[in-house]
Amino acid sequence: MCGIIGYIGERKAQEVLLRGLTRLEYRGYDSAGVAVIDGDRINMLKRQGKLRILINELSTKPIAGTVGVGHTRWATHGVPNDINAHPHLDCTGKIAVVHNGIIENYLELKKNLIREGHKFVSETDTEIIPHLVEKFYKGNLEKAVTSALKLLKGSYAIAVIHKDEPDKVVGARCDSPLIVGVGKGENFLASDVPAVLDYTKEVIYLENHEVITITKKGVSVKDLSGRAINKKPCPISWDISQAEKCGHQHFMLKEISEQGDVLKKILEERLLKGKVSFEELKIKENDFKRFKKIAIVACGTAYHAGMTGKYMLEEYVKIPCWVDTSSEFRYRDPMVDRDTLTIIVSQSGETADSLAALREAKKRGAKTLGICNVLGSSIARESDGVIYTHAGPEIAVASTKAYTAQLAIFYLLTIYLAALRKSVPAPKVRALVREFKKVPDLMNDLIFEYRSDYNIIAAYAQEFKRYYFEKHNKSYFLYLARNINYPNAMEGALKLKEISYISAEGYPAGEMKHGPIALIDENPWVVCIAVKSKTYDKMLSNIQEIKARGGIIIAIVTEGDREILHNNINYVIEIPKINELFSPLLVVIPLQLLAYYVAREFGYDIDQPRNLAKSVTVE
Ligand code: AGP
Numbered sequence: 114m115c116g117i118i119g120y121i122g123e124r125k126a127q128e129v130l131l132r133g134l135t136r137l138e139y140r141g142y143d144s145a146g147v148a149v150i151d152g153d154r155i156n157m158l159k160r161q162g163k164l165r166i167l168i169n170e171l172s173t174k175p176i177a178g179t180v181g182v183g184h185t186r187w188a189t190h191g192v193p194n195d196i197n198a199h200p201h202l203d204c205t206g207k208i209a210v211v212h213n214g215i216i217e218n219y220l221e222l223k224k225n226l227i228r229e230g231h232k233f234v235s236e237t238d239t240e241i242i243p244h245l246v247e248k249f250y251k252g253n254l255e256k257a258v259t260s261a262l263k264l265l266k267g268s269y270a271i272a273v274i275h276k277d278e279p280d281k282v283v284g285a286r287c288d289s290p291l292i293v294g295v296g297k298g299e300n301f302l303a304s305d306v307p308a309v310l311d312y313t314k315e316v317i318y319l320e321n322h323e324v325i326t327i328t329k330k331g332v333s334v335k336d337l338s339g340r341a342i343n344k345k346p347c348p349i350s351w352d353i354s355q356a357e358k359c360g361h362q363h364f365m366l367k368e369i370s371e372q373g374d375v376l377k378k379i380l381e382e383r384l385l386k387g388k389v390s391f392e393e394l395k396i397k398e399n400d401f402k403r404f405k406k407i408a409i410v411a412c413g414t415a416y417h418a419g420m421t422g423k424y425m426l427e428e429y430v431k432i433p434c435w436v437d438t439s440s441e442f443r444y445r446d447p448m449v450d451r452d453t454l455t456i457i458v459s460q461s462g463e464t465a466d467s468l469a470a471l472r473e474a475k476k477r478g479a480k481t482l483g484i485c486n487v488l489g490s491s492i493a494r495e496s497d498g499v500i501y502t503h504a505g506p507e508i509a510v511a512s513t514k515a516y517t518a519q520l521a522i523f524y525l526l527t528i529y530l531a532a533l534r535k536s537v538p539a540p541k542v543r544a545l546v547r548e549f550k551k552v553p554d555l556m557n558d559l560i561f562e563y564r565s566d567y568n569i570i571a572a573y574a575q576e577f578k579r580y581y582f583e584k585h586n587k588s589y590f591l592y593l594a595r596n597i598n599y600p601n602a603m604e605g606a607l608k609l610k611e612i613s614y615i616s617a618e619g620y621p622a623g624e625m626k627h628g629p630i631a632l633i634d635e636n637p638w639v640v641c642i643a644v645k646s647k648t649y650d651k652m653l654s655n656i657q658e659i660k661a662r663g664g665i666i667i668a669i670v671t672e673g674d675r676e677i678l679h680n681n682i683n684y685v686i687e688i689p690k691i692n693e694l695f696s697p698l699l700v701v702i703p704l705q706l707l708a709y710y711v712a713r714e715f716g717y718d719i720d721q722p723r724n725l726a727k728s729v730t731v732e
Pocket residue numbers: 412413414415458459460461462463464467510511512513608611726727728729
């Protein structure tokens with residue numbers, strides 16, 4: 114996934130483009146570049162590496178001009194280097210293009226263009242776009258871009274400038290996000306809202322196969338046949354400070370810290386007098402009464418949220434529920450039909466596999482419900498109904514507050530469906546609501562306790578680092594849990610590996626004897642989620658089995674539990690007492706912080722870990 118931006122107005126384009134790219138860097142950060150129309154030429158600079166390399170170079174040799182495009186890259190075709198960085202130019206150097214997505218038929222188009230005499234310099238799929246625009250250009254950039262788009266197969270969000278038409282920027286999208294920032298005497302194109310919020314809060318969300326032309330004066334949108342489309346800007350409710358670190362060392366720590374307040378806001382908005390309200394949801398109550406099964410489809414952290422949702426939906430709504438990773442669901446022959454509620458969970462709402470899974474489910478007649486965080490995202494718009502998590506912008510690649518917000522929506526959906534379908538007695542539903550309302554304050558207390566710089570989780574991370582180097586970099590982590598906290602074991606492992614690059618695996622503790630126990634000597638650090646629950650005694654047995662083989666244990670326990678301390682556990686982290694059903698919301702906090710502090714001990718780029726991007730909009 115990459116970040117693109119376009120600007121036209123009175124400001125110095127370089128300044129606007131670079132500031133926008135810093136807001137988009139979470140989308141990809143292996144190289145970056147800008148191209149600006151300066152009088153009768155296009156000036157371009159692009160550099161491999163983090164955006165700051167480009168910023169530093171431009172600070173000494175700025176590019177003049179008020180119209181331009183910019184790009185921050187997560188490489189798909191072509192290694193990260195200066196040549197493969199965007200923008201890309203046509204043969205004449207008059208056309209510059211930035212692109213997010215994958216052009217699946219680029220090789221065939223490239224061969225034809227080379228046969229027609231076009232010269233290519235990069236290994237990227239993107240470079241065919243400026244050459245196609247050059248081929249079709251007869252004095253009208255919008256028309257030339259439209260003709261080029263008709264030949265493309267795959268996904269794209271693009272912004273294009275031509276030095277002979279310095280009064281406009283042309284953009285278009287298909288399966289990659291593109292929004293318009295509507296300003297006064299200036300307009301913006303960008304992959305995501307944070308890139309324009311320093312200048313405007315009026316945003317237009319573009320749909321697939323819409324071509325947009327922005328000038329200083331205005332915005333025009335057409336379809337591929339050239340028919341005008343009327344689009345109204347919508348106001349953004351949050352401001353740019355929510356997409357800044359606000360004094361935190363990393364976005365990830367800020368977003369971990371926000372979770373209690375995010376949860377409080379979700380309950381205030383959606384739990385009104387004990388009744389659940391999903392005002393944006395367009396699926397009718399009769400449909401919810403009719404469903405015979407639920408499929409939950411997602412990737413990564415969102416998949417773990419779905420796994421947790423399965424436990425609560427089956428226990429309280431009493432209908433079969435299964436969970437699939439999107440990339441498996443879309444290539445299986447999934448048994449979904451009109452009696453299946455298919456829930457697609459996606460923070461970004463742009464994950465390619467999840468979008469494809471959504472379309473597959475719709476093709477099979479299933480009613481689809483998106484649980485998304487980004488307003489107006491593709492999955493949100495294409496689902497039959499959407500429930501927004503309203504977690505605010507999540508900038509760190511490692512998802513934290515979006516995860517607990519997704520869990521919160523699953524709890525609310527469980528309460529909503531249990532009441533609607535009368536699957537459990539009303540008093541039991543009311544008891545759920547009462548217990549759920551305790552969680553935000555407990556979460557804030559927990560975060561406060563473990564947020565100070567030298568808390569025990571940070572100390573455990575220092576211990577691990579010492580041990581890791583003593584073992585000549587050979588140590589790693591195993592996460593074990595049972596029942597509704599098993600998905601949290603997977604999530605804790607994912608958090609650790611994606612930001613500390615240390616091997617980690619989440620496993621249902623009951624599976625220990627079926628293989629993983631062979632791993633146990635004094636090496637893996639084993640995180641055991643052993644809070645009070647119906648499987649607590651079983652977890653104690655697992656802990657004893659691990660200790661008997663010299664394993665090192667970090668146990669997450671219910672505060673006040675003294676019984677567990679008789680098991681010679683190495684490190685203990687307590688969480689407040691809460692009904693087992695809601696414990697995942699609290700258990701995940703120390704798991705997130707453990708990953709954060711370990712990665713910080715190792716000095717890695719926590720917000721922008723290597724090889725990853727915030728949303729995987731390519732397969
Ligand atoms: C989570 O920390 C990862 N960044 C990743 O697994 C992520 O959850 C996954 O790519 C799904 O993203 P989505 O929720 O935007 O679809």
